[in-house]
Amino acid sequence: MEPERQQPYQDDHTTDSAPAVFVRRHQLAVMIAGSIVISLALVTVSMTLYSTSGTAQVDLSRPGLEKVREQVKSVDDYKGFSASGEITDKTLSEFDGLYAEQLKGVTSVDAFNPDALSNEALGIDQLTADQ
Numbered sequence: 001m002e003p004e005r006q007q008p009y010q011d012d013h014t015t016d017s018a019p020a021v022f023v024r025r026h027q028l029a030v031m032i033a034g035s036i037v038i039s040l041a042l043v044t045v046s047m048t049l050y051s052t053s054g055t056a057q058v059d060l061s062r063p064g065l066e067k068v069r070e071q072v073k074s075v076d077d078y079k080g081f082s083a084s085g086e087i088t089d090k091t092l093s094e095f096d097g098l099y100a101e102q103l104k105g106v107t108s109v110d111a112f113n114p115d116a117l118s119n120e121a122l123g124i125d126q127l128t129a130d131q
Contacts, residue, residue: 016024023030050056060069081095109121 056062060072079098081098082091085091105123109116115121
């Protein structure tokens, strides 16, 4: 005699709700739709912040502000070191001079002083005085 095979236990009483079954069957579509909804919400928040913070008013890259962009004065008194060319004693001494000048400006400010972020300490008072 052959022994009886036991059938695997089947629970005919599922407790999953209809939305849970739908999500399980359509996981990829739900994930894509959820990603789109989240990205739209983040874009909405960022555009709201862009408009209400005043950044939109100072953004000169917007279309229609070509005339305003032409009126912006460029201050080009940058004393930089050329990234190309020969390395000679003259160029090394020039670099050392420019470096020492920048180092003096950086180390002269006391970082723990409340005035460390003042216009004078940041060097932006010179720009407003020149205009």
